[in-house]
Amino acid sequence: MNGQTRKDLSAGVTVDIVLKADQKTGKLTSGVVKDILTKSPTHPHGIKVRLTDGQVGRVKAIHGK
Structure with missing residues (x-):
């Protein structure tokens, strides 16, 4: 899943995100959705x-729960 659809996400799911400061480099940060x-x-x-x-x-x- 590519993260473009809201229904695929919920609190507690592990994801990779791009922070605003990392948009030029595309560096990913992993974490759990709050x-x-x-x-x-x-x-x-x-x-x-x-x-x-x-x-x-x-x-x-x-990545899932």
Whole structure:
């Protein structure tokens, strides 16, 4: 799953995100979803989430629970 569809995500799922500061390099950060911030059902650049450690970024890959 590529992280562009909101229904594929829920709190507690492990994901790879790109932080705003890492958008140019594409460096991925792994973590567990705490909140889903994007309200629309899909987003072409990935659904924006907040991880349990407070970092915010767009989902690039979903690993599951």
